[in-house]
Amino acid sequence: MIFFSILTNFLYKFFIIFIVLICIIFCASMLSIVERKFLAYFQNRIGPNRVGWNGWLQLLADGIKILFKEDWIPPFSDQYIFCIAPLISFLTLLFVLFTIPIKKNFFIVDLNIGILFFFMMTSISVYGILLAGWSSQNKYSLLGAIRASAQMLSYEIFLGLSTMGVIAQSGSFNLIKIINSQKIIWNVIPQFFGFITFFIAILAICHRHPFDQPESEQELSDGYHIEYSGMKFGMFFIGEYISMITGASMITILFFGGGNGPIFPEYVWFILKTFFCILFFILCRASLPRPKYIHVMKFSWRICLPLTLLNLFFTAFFILYFKK
Amino acid sequence: MFIKIFFLQIYSQIRSLYLIFCNIFQASETRLYPEESLKLSSRYRGRIVLTRTKTGEERCVACGLCAAVCPVSCISLQKTEDKTGRWRSEFFRINFSRCIFCGLCEEACPTLAIQLIPDVELGDYEYKNLIYEKKDLLISGTGKYDDYDYYSFSGVTLKKTKIKKFFHKKKNVDIKSLLP
Ligand code: SF4
Ligand code: SF4
Numbered sequence: 242m243i244f245f246s247i248l249t250n251f252l253y254k255f256f257i258i259f260i261v262l263i264c265i266i267f268c269a270s271m272l273s274i275v276e277r278k279f280l281a282y283f284q285n286r287i288g289p290n291r292v293g294w295n296g297w298l299q300l301l302a303d304g305i306k307i308l309f310k311e312d313w314i315p316p317f318s319d320q321y322i323f324c325i326a327p328l329i330s331f332l333t334l335l336f337v338l339f340t341i342p343i344k345k346n347f348f349i350v351d352l353n354i355g356i357l358f359f360f361m362m363t364s365i366s367v368y369g370i371l372l373a374g375w376s377s378q379n380k381y382s383l384l385g386a387i388r389a390s391a392q393m394l395s396y397e398i399f400l401g402l403s404t405m406g407v408i409a410q411s412g413s414f415n416l417i418k419i420i421n422s423q424k425i426i427w428n429v430i431p432q433f434f435g436f437i438t439f440f441i442a443i444l445a446i447c448h449r450h451p452f453d454q455p456e457s458e459q460e461l462s463d464g465y466h467i468e469y470s471g472m473k474f475g476m477f478f479i480g481e482y483i484s485m486i487t488g489a490s491m492i493t494i495l496f497f498g499g500g501n502g503p504i505f506p507e508y509v510w511f512i513l514k515t516f517f518c519i520l521f522f523i524l525c526r527a528s529l530p531r532p533k534y535i536h537v538m539k540f541s542w543r544i545c546l547p548l549t550l551l552n553l554f555f556t557a558f559f560i561l562y563f564k565k
Numbered sequence: 566m567f568i569k570i571f572f573l574q575i576y577s578q579i580r581s582l583y584l585i586f587c588n589i590f591q592a593s594e595t596r597l598y599p600e601e602s603l604k605l606s607s608r609y610r611g612r613i614v615l616t617r618t619k620t621g622e623e624r625c626v627a628c629g630l631c632a633a634v635c636p637v638s639c640i641s642l643q644k645t646e647d648k649t650g651r652w653r654s655e656f657f658r659i660n661f662s663r664c665i666f667c668g669l670c671e672e673a674c675p676t677l678a679i680q681l682i683p684d685v686e687l688g689d690y691e692y693k694n695l696i697y698e699k700k701d702l703l704i705s706g707t708g709k710y711d712d713y714d715y716y717s718f719s720g721v722t723l724k725k726t727k728i729k730k731f732f733h734k735k736k737n738v739d740i741k742s743l744l745p
Contacts, residue, residue, distance in 0.1 A: 281593075282588070282593075283585050283586070285588055285593050286593055286594070286595050287593050287597070524582060527585050528584070528586075529581065544571075
């Protein structure tokens with residue numbers, strides 16, 4: 242009997258995980274269409290409008306195309322690493338999404354070290370790009386990989402520090418506790434500099450414009466995934482959007498009070514806030530030019546790092562002063 | 566100074582974010598071509614036609630200047646002669662799958678026979694269908710230039726008195742310009 246209940250419990254969990262996974266992957270691939278649409282609107286274009294009503298079925302066409310494309314592994318490449326790399330960059334930030342509480346009691350795993358897990362996975366996700374660029378034995382992809390690692394050196398230093406203020410305020414690494422600590426006021430206001438630096442770091446993690454030096458279509462003609470085709474390319478592609486969703490929901494949780502909000506139920510607020518974050522990502526892509534990666538490094542070490550340190554310093558000061 | 570530049574740069578970034586965001590409320594510039602019809606200017610360089618004079622005569626004198634000037638050599642023609650000694654083309658062939666619509670042939674033509682008109686819908690499934698013969702190219706009208714007739718002031722059948730009259734009438738014609 243106990244065995245049976247364990248089995249049903251397991252099956253139930255498995256079912257929930259499966260549903261969430263399908264939803265996330267669908268949302269991520271839908272996001273590519275949403276992004277193209279919004280980019281078009283920002284640039285006074287129309288965007289994809291042929292498949293389905295106003296082009297909203299474009300996903301179907303793209304999916305069919307990517308699925309049936311020849312999945313070519315270059316014979317000169319390092320084949321095992323070449324195949325593992327897209328998996329890494331697809332899965333790492335997907336794992337983070339499992340720890341994110343959409344409602345207070347709807348999550349797959351409740352980690353006590355939620356934020357640390359996020360940091361860990363972002364550091365691993367760089368390996369996906371690094372290995373992809375290195376294993377495909379192509380100058381452009383290697384340059385892209387080098388840039389990705391250089392970029393990691395620039396954002397990792399202030400990524401952790403920028404959230405430390407939030408953690409110090411809530412006194413916990415647990416995401417639910419962090420959400421609960423923002424009942425009175427969202428963290429954006431007291432932790433404004435933390436928010437800005439974290440936002441920049443998230444942009445860099447997702448390799449979004451203006452921090453897409455590893456890809457930089459104009460100079461490196463797609464950078465690290467230049468040799469990829471078919472579903473492997475699709476994994477990189479969807480992985481980018483999954484990391485966007487992860488980043489946006491992380492911002493929502495840490496700085497915008499997660500699902501807290503009046504009238505509507507929690508998940509509506511959560512999805513709305515996340516969506517607005519993603520919209521802002523797209524707006525950044527539409528409007529900001531791409532700096533050199535040296536400049537990104539300079540910017541992050543000279544400006545963002547001191548800013549986060551100052552922010553942390555003042556947060557600590559206030560906590561000590563008021564809480565004694 | 567450094568701080569001033571820094572804040573100016575941040576301001577410019579935020580400003581460009583704002584300006585781009587405002588675009589979302591504006592109408593799109595894209596024209597949905599197959600649904601909306603094209604409105605091209607009459608100087609647009611599209612399909613090539615061979616025109617006639619007002620009297621319905623072929624303008625082309627088969628001088629071959631257009632074929633010589635064509636950068637992709639897509640015009641081929643053969644000259645024949647009338648009983649009167651007037652030249653005309655025996656065949657005149659343009660391969661539109663090679664033509665780059667540069668318009669040089671139109672500029673080179675002394676009789677204004679060859680003209681590019683604003684018709685760009687030339688798509689076809691076979692290359693063979695894009696080779697236009699003389700009967701496909703020749704139109705019955707005068708094209709863009711209504712009252713020009715090369716043979717009214719030059720050519721073998723003309724008498725000298727008429728030429729003088731013509732030049733007398735139109736003194737200030739810029740004969741060096743190839744432009745219409
Ligand atoms: S079209 Fe004009 S340039 Fe070409 S052969 Fe005829 S007269 Fe000469
Ligand atoms: S338009 Fe240019 S390419 Fe076309 S036939 Fe005339 S000269 Fe040749």
